[in-house]
Amino acid sequence: MAALAESQLRNASVRITAARVKVLAALLDAQRAFSHQDVQDAFADMDRVTLYRALDCLTDAGLAHKIAGDDRVFRYSAGAEHHADCTPHHQHGHFKCTRCAKVFCLDSIAEAGLLQNALQETLGKGFQSHDIEFTIKGWCADCAQ
Known part of the structure; x- marks a missing residue:
C-alpha cells in the first residue's frame, strides 16, 4: 500500500513525507473509517501533531475525507470524489x-x-x-x- 500511497500523493502534487505515506497507506488498507485515536494507536511512534497535520493534508488534497460523527469524533477514510473544478x-x-x-x-x-x-x-x-x-x-x- 505504501507504493500506492506515494503514487496518490505524487498525483495530487502533495509533498511526500514518511508520515503522509504511512497514514494514507493505512487508510487505503482499511475496511472502515478510522478515528484519530485509531491511527494514533496504530502508529504509536508518531506524535499527535504530525498525525493531525498528515490527516489535514490528506483531507485538503482530496486523498481522504473526514466524517463527522454524532459522538463528536471525526473519522477518516481514504478517497474523495473530484469534480471538474478540482475540489473534493x-x-x-x-x-x-x-x-x-x-x-x-x-x-x-x-x-x-x-x-x-x-x-x-x-x-x-x-x-x-x-x-x-x-x-x-x-x-x-x-x-x-
Missing part, C-alpha cells in the same frame, strides 16, 4: 455500528449522479450538492452475531 466533493453516505462505533463508507449505493438527480427531483432545478452527509445506523456483521 464528499458524495456518499456511511454506516455506523451503534454497538462498536465503527464507521463504513457506502460508496456503492450512493453514486453522485443518482443523488444529484434525486435532489433536483425533490427540490427542483438549480439545486446542487457539494457534500452529502447521511448515516445509516445499525449493527455491523461482527456485532450482529
